[in-house]
Amino acid sequence: TLVGKGRFAEVYKAKLRQNTSEQFETVAVKIFPYEEYASWKTEKDIFSDINLKHENILQFLTAEERKTELGKQYWLITAFHAKGNxxxxxxxxxxxxxxxxxxxxxxxxxxxxxxxxxxxxxxxxxxxxxxxxxxxxxxxxxxxxxxxxxxxxxxxxxxxxxxxxxxxxxxxxxxxxxxxxxxxxxxxxxxxxxxxxxxxxxxxxxxxxxxxxxxxxxxxxxxxxxxxxxxxxxxxxxxxxxxxxxxxxxxxxxxxxxxxxxxxxxxxxxxxxxxxxxxxxxxxxxxxxxxxxxxxxxxxxxxxxx
Structure with missing residues (x-):
């Protein structure tokens, strides 16, 4: 479900399956269209710094490129916070x-x-x-x-x-x-x-x-x-x-x-x-x-x- 829309991307609430178990984790998926690659890359590069981890900075899980019928998309997957912004x-x-x-x-x-x-x-x-x-x-x-x-x-x-x-x-x-x-x-x-x-x-x-x-x-x-x-x-x-x-x-x-x-x-x-x-x-x-x-x-x- 769509939970937010910003200048560069849309944010969806999703369920991520844990590798081995049947457990699901609720996550936020931020989807950038092809033309917002630069913004996705900036955010991905910043999140990729292991030293950024802090309880008052959004927890980053992973970033990926996705091919869809609408063309390429760029995803950032992070923790989900139900209280919103x-x-x-x-x-x-x-x-x-x-x-x-x-x-x-x-x-x-x-x-x-x-x-x-x-x-x-x-x-x-x-x-x-x-x-x-x-x-x-x-x-x-x-x-x-x-x-x-x-x-x-x-x-x-x-x-x-x-x-x-x-x-x-x-x-x-x-x-x-x-x-x-x-x-x-x-x-x-x-x-x-x-x-x-x-x-x-x-x-x-x-x-x-x-x-x-x-x-x-x-x-x-x-x-x-x-x-x-x-x-x-x-x-x-x-x-x-x-x-x-x-x-x-x-x-x-x-x-x-x-x-x-x-x-x-x-x-x-x-x-x-x-x-x-x-x-x-x-x-x-x-x-x-x-x-x-x-x-x-x-x-x-x-x-x-x-």
């Missing part, structure tokens, strides 16, 4: 403070791992930038943690890449979530950290989306994407430039959100992550540490519910 989840559910802490912390940990140059146990790994982070590219797992998916626009920050290679990778992503320097095409390509800083900006918008649906802030409004009331459904780069660059606009943080100690910290954190100056933004690792401090404080006070 974060945007769908937030549209349908109001979340508690604990949920926000779990979802936000796990998102930051996934991005921190993606960006990191080593694994949790210290093995060297290639840092990767996602470049299209948004709530529809994040899945919600059964335990209400996040995992990152959709690596079709991602970039491995290979130290051998030249500035020209990086420049050719261009302005990609979804306009609504683009950092100011991406909208302006004014990234500092001499410094690979600048790619990570654009991911952190996008992450801040996603954290804002989560917070906007949290019942610890009082009355919860219907789900709206960032800049929801300011731009149309699929805004172009030009209209986002007007909002983000000309007007220095960001999603609104109502004062009622600041009445909750934990949420106040989340709001301070996300505001530091969407700073106009890329150098001033926090790293994903720093955000992950803030969330684990929040969890620690809640444990100490023994009042995880307030």
């Amino acid at each position: 974060l945007q769908e989840y937030l549209t349908r559910h109001v979340i508690s403070w604990e949920d926000l802490r779990r979802l936000g912390g796990s998102l930051a940990r996934g991005i921190a791992h993606l960006h990191s140059d080593h694994t949790l146990c210290g093995r060297p790994k290639m840092p990767i930038v996602h470049r299209d982070l948004k709530s529809s590219n994040i899945l919600v797992k059964g335990d209400l943690t996040c995992c990152l998916c959709d690596f079709g626009l991602s970039l491995r920050l290979d130290p051998t890449l030249s500035v020209d290679d990086l420049a050719n990778s261009g302005q990609v992503g979804t306009a609504r979530y683009m950092a100011p320097e991406v909208l302006e095409s004014r990234m500092n390509l001499e410094n690979v950290e600048s790619f990570k800083q654009t991911d952190v900006y996008s992450m801040a918008l996603v954290l804002w989306e989560m917070t906007s649906r949290c019942n610890a802030v009082g009355e919860v409004k219907d789900y709206e994407p960032p800049f929801g009331s300011k731009v149309r459904e699929h805004p172009c780069v030009e209209s986002m430039k007007d909002n983000v660059l000309r007007d220095r606009g960001r999603p609104e943080i109502p004062s009622s959100w600041l009445n909750h100690q934990g949420i106040q910290t989340v709001c301070e954190t996300l505001a530091e992550c969407w700073d106009h100056d890329p150098e001033a933004r926090l790293t994903a690792q720093c955000v992950a540490e803030r969330f684990s401090e929040l969890e620690h404080l809640d444990r100490l006070s023994g009042r995880s519910s307030s």
